[in-house]
Amino acid sequence: MRVTLLGTGTALPTGDRFQSGALVGSDDRSRRVLVDCGGGVLQRLPQADVDVESIDAALVTHTHLDHVADLPSIVKARVLAGTPEFEVVGPPGIDETLDDLLAVDDVRGRADLTVREIEAGRVEVAGFDVTAFEADHSVPTLGYRFPGDGVRADSDGETDSGDDVGSARGGVTFSGDTTPSETVVAAADGSTVLVHDCAYPDGTDGDGHTTPSGLAGVLAGRNIERVYLTHLYPDTRGKEGAMTAAVESRFDGEVTIASDLETFEV
Numbered sequence: 001m002r003v004t005l006l007g008t009g010t011a012l013p014t015g016d017r018f019q020s021g022a023l024v025g026s027d028d029r030s031r032r033v034l035v036d037c038g039g040g041v042l043q044r045l046p047q048a049d050v051d052v053e054s055i056d057a058a059l060v061t062h063t064h065l066d067h068v069a070d071l072p073s074i075v076k077a078r079v080l081a082g083t084p085e086f087e088v089v090g091p092p093g094i095d096e097t098l099d100d101l102l103a104v105d106d107v108r109g110r111a112d113l114t115v116r117e118i119e120a121g122r123v124e125v126a127g128f129d130v131t132a133f134e135a136d137h138s139v140p141t142l143g144y145r146f147p148g149d150g151v152r153a154d155s156d157g158e159t160d161s162g163d164d165v166g167s168a169r170g171g172v173t174f175s176g177d178t179t180p181s182e183t184v185v186a187a188a189d190g191s192t193v194l195v196h197d198c199a200y201p202d203g204t205d206g207d208g209h210t211t212p213s214g215l216a217g218v219l220a221g222r223n224i225e226r227v228y229l230t231h232l233y234p235d236t237r238g239k240e241g242a243m244t245a246a247v248e249s250r251f252d253g254e255v256t257i258a259s260d261l262e263t264f265e266v
């Protein structure tokens, strides 16, 4: 899989971080899923050299605006491009949210939309065998794990493949917005990459999100090769080194501050 981080920011603008979004593509580039679709994600697609027509589905973590704001723009762009089929998958409430978002235009009647509301557990999205798990946020939120080839992650986060579960085959996990959560890191355990909320620097009130020290506390002892810190509010600027150091103090893997348009293979 190829993963491109399209938006690593939040509801507050920074000038260089768009709102939440990532793209997961199959190795042959024939299947692509957006994980969240906040403001700016539509514009990031051509910057990542990806046609909006090539996206199969959007997998939404929760209905906060900084994760769904560009959904209607994606749907409208697909209609105008002659590819009106699109699937939106997310926690309960996503269908009503989409209705509200699309009410500002006549695009819902012209789009060929499929909307699926899901709970934690295994779910297939555009041919990806995804595991959804509950994050801990102010509204119902799901995180998602895309297992690596041959590795299947159960809903309790345990990996089970029948052959060796090397970290290079562990896939990618998105935490969604969350406070530090054992459920989330258990679901991510064995992943090659974890993309995790780290919205605020230490010394601030986490308020539904995660701080570096909070993340370090739950990541200790987990088998994850690399962690990207994302969902970065403006007051994380200038504190990147202290943030990664705080997480690395209790976690053996690599810790990186995420950037928009960063791409990696898992």
Ligand SMILES: [Zn+2]
Binding pocket: 062, 064, 137, 177
């Ligand atoms: Zn949120």
Ligand SMILES: [Zn+2]
Binding pocket: 010, 011, 020, 064, 066, 067, 177, 231
């Ligand atoms: Zn958010």
